Structure formats: structure tokens, C-alpha cells
Amino acid sequence: MIAAALIHPHGPYIDWAALSPLVALVGGSVVVLMVGLLRSRFARTQVVPFLTLVSLGVTIGFVIWQWHRHVAAISGALAFDQLTGTITLLVAAGGIAATLLSWRGQAPRESAHGDFYSMMLGSITGMVVLVAAQNLVTLFVGLELLSIPLYVLCATEMHRAASLEAGLKYLIVGSVGSATLVYGLALIYGATGSTDFSGIAGSISQGHSSDVLLLTGIALLTVGLAFKASIAPFHQWTPDVYEGAPTPVTAFMAVATKAAAFGVLLRVFDVMLPAEHLNWRPALLVLAAISIVVGNVGALGQSSLKRLLGYSSVAQAGYILAGVAVATTLGARATILYLVVYLLMNIAAFGAIVARERMTPYGDDFDAVAGLGAEDPWLAWPLTIAMLALAGVPATAGFIGKFFLIDALVGAGYTWLAILIVVGSMISLGYYLRVINAVWMRSAPGPSASAAAGVPVIAGGSPEADALGQTHIELRFAAVVFGGATVFFGIVPQPLFDLAQHAANTLSGAL
Amino acid sequence: MTIAWYLAVSALIFAIGVGGVLVRRNPLVVLLCLELMLNAANLALIGFSRMWGNDDGQIFALIVMVVAACEVTVGLGVIVAMHRHRLPIDVDSMRELQG
Amino acid sequence: MLSILIWLPVAAALVGALIPLQRAGGLLALGGALGALGIAIALIAGYSGHGYAHVTDVVWIRSLGIHYALAVDGLNLFLVALTTFSFALAIAAANIRDWPRPRVFYLLFALAESAVLGAFLAQDLALFVAFFDLMLIPFYLLLGVWGGPGRVAATLKLVIYTFVGSLLMLAAAIALAVLTSEHSGQPLSFALTTLAANPLHKGSQEWIFLLFAAAFLVKMPAFPLHGWMPDAYREMPLEVLAVFSGVLSKVGAYGFLAIALPIMPLAAVHFQTLILVLALCSIIYGSAMAFTQTNARLIAGYSSVAQLGFITLGIFAFAPQGAQGAVLQMVNHGLVVAPLFLIIGVLAARAGGSDDIRDMGGIAFRAPVLATFFLIVAFATLAMPGSGNFVGEFLILLGLFKTKMVFSIIAFGGVVMASVYALRLFIRAMHNRVGPKVASGEMSLRNALVLAPFIGAILLFAIYPQLQLHRSESTVTGSIVREQIDTGQNVRVAELTGLPAGWIAYGPNAETTIATGGANK
Secondary structure, eight states, X not given: OHHHHHHSOOOOOOOHHHHHHHHHHHHHHHHHHHHTTOSOHHIIIIIHHHHHHHHHHHHHHHHHHTTTOOEEETTTTEEESHHHHHHHHHHHHHHHHHHHHHTTOHHHHHHOHHHHHHHHHHHHHHHXXXXXXXXXXXXXXXXHHHHHHHHHHHXXXXXXXXXXXXXXXXXXXXXXXXXXXXXXXXXXXXXXXOOBHHHHHHHIIIIITTOHHHHHHHHHHHHHHHHHHTOTTSOTHHHHHHHHSOHHHHHHIIIIIHHHHHHHHHHIIIIISGGGHHHHHHHHHHHHHHHHHHHHHHHTTOOBHHHHHHHHHHHHHHHHHHHHHTOSHHHHHHHHHHHHHHHHHHHXXXXXXXXXXXXXXXXXXXXXXXXXXXXXXXXXXXXXXHHHHHHTOTTSHHHHHHHHXXXXXXXXXXXXXXXXXXXXXXXXXXXXXXHHHHHHHSOOSSSOTTOTTOOOGGGTOOTTTOOTTOOOHHHHHHHHHHHHHHHHHHHSOHHHHHHHHHHHHHHHTTO | OOHHXXXXXXXXXXXXXXXXXXXXXXXXXXXXXXXXXXXXXXXXHHHHHHHHTOXXXXXXXXXXXXXXXXHHHHHHHHHHHHHHTTOOOOGGGOOSSOO | OHHHHXXXXXXXXXXXXXXXXXXXXXXXXXHHHHHHHHHHHHHHHHOOSSSOEEEXXXXXXXXXXXXXXXXXXXXXXXXXXXXXXXXXXXXXXXXXXXOSSHHHHHHHHHHHHHHHXXXXXBOBHHHHHHHHHHTHHHHHHHHXXXXXXXXXXXXXXXXXXXXXXXXXXXXXXXXXXXXXXXXXXXXXXXXXXXXXXXXXXXXXXXXXXXXXXXXXXXXXXXXXXXXXXXXXHHHSOHHHHHHIIIIIHHXXXXXXXXXXXXXXXXXXXHTHHHHHHHHHHHHHHHHHHHTTOOBHHHHHHHHHXXXXXXXXXXXXXXXXXXXXHHHHHHHHHHHHHHHHHHHHHXXXXXXXXXXXXXXXXXXXXXXHXXXXXXXXXXXXXXXXXXXXXXXXXXXXHHHHXXXXXXXXXXXXXXXXXXXXXXXXXXXXXXXXXXXXXXXOXXXXXXXXXXXXXXXXXXXXXXXXXXXXXXXXXXXXXXXXXXXXXXXXXOOOTHHHHHHHHHGGGGHHHHHHHHHHHHHTO
């Protein structure tokens, strides 16, 4: 008996099945890093991204396998439920898209392929932890695990000053956000004596509500998360970093970080702090309104597509935050649905932009897409669809997302915010249509695709591999698939509604 | 001593950190000030941990330290990379990106 | 059946776009449009005159209670026919010319047709809004890519005006459904019948009505929301403009009659005077602008503003005759304005590509067939007695006279002004001195083949407006019945039935008029 006990010591029970998505991600990260050390050029440039894709695919498989289980793993520190599952699917999809976009790009080449993809997987791991977090410590760990690799990823195009500066800027702003968040978490802990979400919720409902310490803590926590989700007025870094970072990384930041940040916002406000909603709801509504206005107005005069999408992401963050702020089941569902839609539209847009960056000497300027409609319909259509969807035109998923959000807002009695979303969409037409105008109604500036000048380094071209006019099959694939999905889910949106309903069920107990 | 004193000191340190991030131009000093902000949080966490008589706050503080170290490492790495490219190490003179 | 009708054009064009033959796109799009026209004619033949027919009702988005619900009723039946008819001929006309990037062109053209048909047939508010917004996209690209030199600015104006209206309508539609569901305690539903059965209280109706009205008035376009119209009309390819002006503007008017009035009767009554004043302003402003312009496209464009003003008057008269006249006039105007633009295209080709009537003129004797067609169209535009438009305008004014006499007296002025600008356009373009660059000649057989069906349809409706009036009567009367009660009218529905019958007597007369018109050459 004793021998048996010694041979099989009773460690804490670990639910490996529930943790399997995380294991796949962490394992993938390590394997990718190792393979990246091989000498063979083929292994580094082709096998590494392939393994990244495999790892993400396995993660998705595990999530689907575990779909109907609701498990609290690691002594209740992480909850693997359908909200976590949904956001994991989203960030994994974002990761797959980002991998495709950077497959033959400049950033991984400069920073060693293994490191680049390994950090991307690490960041995805952080996102999963963040959304699954059930206490303040895991929340913070997840957030940092998400952020720190991203700081590095932003700076990976090391010969380019803008990329390094974007990295440093994001690091400083992001760390300020994290520090503010930690201080907020400390105050919440001080007010309630617990780091556990359920413990905190219990303590608040027992009469600690509206405590000054608690309210300050919530305010600081909100600010910290607002930095991550690029919600105005904490968005100033967004356009700069979006522009400076390598475009695949920008795409990844735009979709995956946003999904994770809003996943945790839902979790924090609707699970941990529902009893306080009278205090935080007005604040979130105002933040949403400010984001919609600031983002849409800011995007109007931009000449860089990435900056434009940066501001547009601020505006979109405002729309999504509105869904969180109403604090109803319908609102939570609308939020999740919009996150899915947002991912589809943005990947389609970024796919086309990355392709043009590599094909033309204009970087991410409007000139890069001018005349695209005549030159390359397989990129022009996804870009057009993405822009129309971001503006919320019917027969695209963007329309459905906005429709559902407005529905949730009106249902909760916030018609004014619904009208503001509509007004914001009108303003947004002013810049989304400029892109479409450039694509279809301008002709290419000069002989673009065959420019003898060659692709400047800023565009991610390198003389050894990236011959001009290369087909970029993986970029096309990403753009067309996600653009097609945008239209498909605009016409057949019921699967998205079902997914959102599943994910929001997790929260419905608290709402 | 009541918890209020610990909190006051922690808040003061946090404020110094925020002020430093906002006004100092050298990224090294900015990183330093970030550390101040995080350590202010640590102080508060440990104080609260003592007040409530549970260990959660102390564990949290340990983890914050680890993460802070990671952040500084990355920050220094980026700064070194910039230095190698002879870019001005001055937050205000980063003209490449407006804002 | 209706799904096939809606999606046939775009499906055919999609096949055409994928076939690697240059001409295949146009021909397949034409085939699809003709197929749709055939279905529409079958619908007319099969419609009994009461209620809904060919109801399609499939749950589209369960979570939001949105249905893919289509049906034909007396109101949309002829508008659908008009749509398929105009699009088929416009696509045929487009086939005469060569276009850059033809496949995309015809695909968008067909998509526009599908969207317009969807908007007319939708019986679910959310579906209507979706189609209403969707139809802008193809027109936006058609104008922006294939338009004239000032197209980019024109596109921007067009899109901003119309999208702003559409988005407001989107918000209004959702608010309407949500509030109705709260009010009545039923699950969320966007079905028009459900919404009409559970009207909101007056305050909510009013602001929602204003948002809807803004969207519809922009689309028509009505004064003072017509700011996008001159630029867009000046730059749009004429074949596209023919359907844009002929069909799209009717969606706005249709929206009032099918959606705004049945669902928000209290608000409609409340804002009756406002809308009537706007409609009168449209008539006067449109007519005045039409006889000061020299660009033939703009003359036709401003005349549309005036005509749509008449239609709005008819709708908001809240009298059965007015509404009947409005529906008839919608079809008539579409039948008149589409060939008008195509004729302008033919004329412009003879005047060195200029749309200016000062550059035209003196063609009538050398191109008698063209002149005849043009004269018929022009007479129909000015609502010459005996034309279908006369019946329509008469019914409108009669309906209005019963409820709002002052407005109808002012509106009579508009009828007179119409004859001035229509004749001015005809005389300046066809007679007068020969323009400096006019290379005169008869139009080609293909052009004639495209125009002839329009002329035939105009004549058909002149002789036999009953074809439509009988079928639309019960639905149209139904859609305004609540306003009548609210305005305190006591109009018996049966009173209406006697009236259109009297017009049959004018049938022969109409023929004589046209015959004389032809002899005038």
C-alpha cells in the first residue's frame, strides 16, 4: 500500500481534457521554437508556419471536442465553458489567418521564424487564459501573456524604424494599461478580500457595494481593459501601432486581441460585477459613445489604410462595448456575434492589404489599392466586401452584427445609443467608401505591379524571395475565404446566432 | 498602523509612476516609472493581504513581480534594438509615427 | 416561384460572369431578365385581385424572428412587372453598346434587379430593409465605375444621401419591431401583417415614421432631399439611369404605401400636411427646374421629381382614388421615364455625345420613327388626356380634391407646367434648327426594338388601365383604410369601383390622340 502510494503520489487532480486546448497551444509554441532552430532553410520557412497551423488546428479540434463540458480547471482558476470555447475558436482563427498572412512575409524572416510564430502562439495562449480566467491573478497573467509577445511581434521588422517605435510605444502604453489594471485589481481585492470572481461577486452582494475602494478599483480596471481593447479615450496608441507594426501582426492584433479583450470584459462585468451594474453601466455607455464618435471622425482624413483600419477598430470597439454595457443576455450575445463578424471582415481586408503591400511600392497607402478592381478582382472583391461589411451593408455579416446590436440596445431601452451607432455608421461610410472608390474608380498610379523600382523595404519585400507579381496564393486564399464567409454569414446568419447563444448561456446565470 | 497609511504610500508611489511616464522623455526612465506603478500595486496587495489575513494578495504580488521583470526585459530589448539602429532614444523625438 | 423570380436575374448573370466569353455576360443577363419578365407576366395573369398570392414564408433568422417572407398583392404586382420589364429592356439596350469589364457590369445590373424585386416582394420589414439597402450597392458601383467624368463626386453624394436614409430606416425598423413586441407582448417579429395588427402608440409612431419618411423621400427623390439627384443623373450611364429613375424611385413611394401607412396610421395622419406640402414643393420646384434646364437628362430628372410629387400627393390624400391613382401613376411614370432616357441616349449619340438640348434639334424629319416614339413618350409625360398618366393624375387629383381641396388646386398648376417642359424638351430636341454637330439619322433597328415594347406598354395602359386598377384595388384600399377612419372620412369602398369603369370609354379616344400625334410629323 505504502509503496503504491509512493509510486502514485496524490497530486492535485488535473483535468487534462479540459486543459487540452491550452496544452496544444503551449506545446505548439515550444515545438515551433525548437524547429525554428534547425539549419535547414526549408524547415524554418515552411515547416514552422505549417506546424503553427497544425497547432492551431489541433486547438480548434480540442475546443470542439470539449464543447459541451463546463469545467472549472486548476482549482477553479480557469473556467472552460462555451464562452471560453467561442473566444478560443475566434483567436485561433485569427491566429491561422495571421500565420497565412505572414507566411512569406518580412517580419518572421527578420526575427527568426521560430521566434515569431512561437510568440504568436504564446500570445494566443494568453488570450485563452485571459478569457478563461476566474480570478484576478489568472486574469492578470493571461493579460500579460497576451501582451508581452505582442510587444515583441510589433517590433519584429527590425530594420524599420517605424516597427521598432511601434513596439516601444505599444510596450509603454500597454504597460501603463497593465499597471493601472493591476492597481485596480489590488483595490478590488482590498475591498472584497477575495481574488476569486465568485468570491468577489458574493462579497459585493453581501453589502460591500458602492464601496469607494471597490469603485476606484473598478474604474482603474475598466481603464486598463480599455487600453487593451482600444476604447476611446484610451485609444491614442492604436493608429500609430497599427501603422507601424508589420501588417500581419496588425491584423492579428486587430482581431484576436479585440476578441480576447471583449471576452474578458464580458466575464468581468457580467460575472464578477453584475451587482454593481448601476455604477459601471453609465460609464461603459459613455465610453462606447465616445469611441464611436472619436473612431469614426478620426478615420475620415487618413491616407494610410492601416491607420484607417486602426481608427475604424476604435469605432467598432465602441459598437461592441455597447453590447457589453447593456448587460443583458441579448447584449452579450450581440457582443459575441459582432466579435465573430468583426474577425471575418477584418481578415478579409487585411489579406488584401498585405497582398498589395507586397505587390506594389506604395505600402499601405491608398495608392496601393487604386485600380485594384480592374487589375485583380480576386483581391478587389474581398476588400470591397470587407469595407461594405464594416459599414454595415446588407447581405454581409456586418449588417447582421449591427442589426443584432441595435436590437439589443433598443430592447434594453438605450435607443439613443442605437441611434448613435447608426450615425457612426453614416460617418464611417465617408472613409470606407473612399477605399472602395480607390479600388474601383481610380486607375492604378503608373505601372504598379511591374514597377521597375522594386518594392521598398517598408512593403515587406525582400529581393531574395519576394519576386514582384508573385501570386501570393495564401493571401488570396485568406482574403477570399474570409470575404466569402462575410457574405455567407450575411445571408445565412443562423449559425452565428446559435454560436453566440451558446457562448452567452454561460453568462446568463449572472445576468 | 492602519491599512490607510499603506494605501496612502502606495497611492503616492503610483502617482509618481504615472507622473513619470507622462513627463519623462527617456524610455529607460519611463520603464523605471512603470516599475514604480507596478510596485505600488504590489504594496497595496501585500497590505490588503495582511488586512484580510489570507495569502491571495501575496501570491498575486509575487506573480506581478515576475511579469514586471518580463516586461522590462522586452522593453530593454526593444530599446537596445533601437540603439543599434542609431534611432534617437527619446520618446518625444519619435517622429516616424505621429502621435 | 417568387424566389425564382428574384434570384433568376442574378443567377443568370453570375453564370455569365463565370463563362469566359466576352458577350456571354450580357446575353445571359438579358436571358435572366427576360425569364423574370415572363414570370411576372404569369403572376399578373394568375392574380385574382384579392389578398396575397404565392406566399413564401421561411424562417430566415430564428433568433431575431426574421422571416424570408415574399408575396404578391395588388400593390406590388404591377411594380414587379414594371421592374422586370424595364430591366429586361434596359439590359437589352445595354447589350447594344460595348462596355469595359462587361461581366462585372452585367452582374451588378442583374444584382440591382434582384434587389429591387426583393424590396417590392418582401413581406417582412427586416427583409425589406435589407433589400432596400442592398440595391444601392450595385447602383453605386455602376455609377462609380461606368459613369461620366464627374462620377466620383456624384457617387459620393448619391451614397451619402441614400445610405443615411437607409441607415435611419434600419434603426427605425428595429425600434419598431422591438417596441411592438414589447407593446403587444408577442415574440419579436418583423412581419408586416403582425406590425400592422399591433400599432404602437402615437408618440413612438411619430419619430419612427419620420425616419422612414426620410429614407423614402430621399429615394424618390423629393424636395428638399433631392440634392444627390442632378449629379447622379448627369453622370450615370443612360441604360442604368433608365431603370434607376424608372424603378428605384418607385421603391420609396411603394414604401410609403406598403409600410409606412399600414403600420403607422396615426403618425401618417399627423404628418399628412407636412408630407403634402413637401409633395407640392416637389411638383413646383421640379417643374420649374425642368423648364430652366438645358441638359436633357436633368429635364427628365426634375420632371421625375415633380411626378413623384404627384404620386406622394395621391398616397397622402388618404382617399381610395388618390391611392389608386398613385399606384397607377407609379407604373405609368416608370414606363414613360425609362424610354425617355433611352431616347435621350439615342439623341445624344446623334448630337456628338452631348446631352444638352441646345446641341440637338432638327432630327424629326430625318428620323420619323424616333420622333413618333419620342412624341408618344412626351405626351404621356405631360399626361395628355387619353394617356395612362392622365388617368393616374386625374385619380390622384380627384382623391386629393375630396380630402384637401387647396392642395389639389395648387397641384393642377403642376399639370400645366408638365405640358410646358415636356413639349419644350420635345421641340428643342426634335424640331427647331439643326444643332451644330448633329449627325442625323434614323435610329437603328436594335434601338427601335428596345423602345417599341415601352411604347406598346404605354399604349396598353392608356387604353386599358383597368388591367391594373382592378387587381390593385382591394389591396390599395386596404392599406389606407385606417387613415380614412382616423381622418374621419366615411368613404365607401364600393364608391371606387364605379369610377375606373368609366374610363374605358376613353379608350378609343386615346388611340385617336396618339394617331394625331403621329400624323403631326
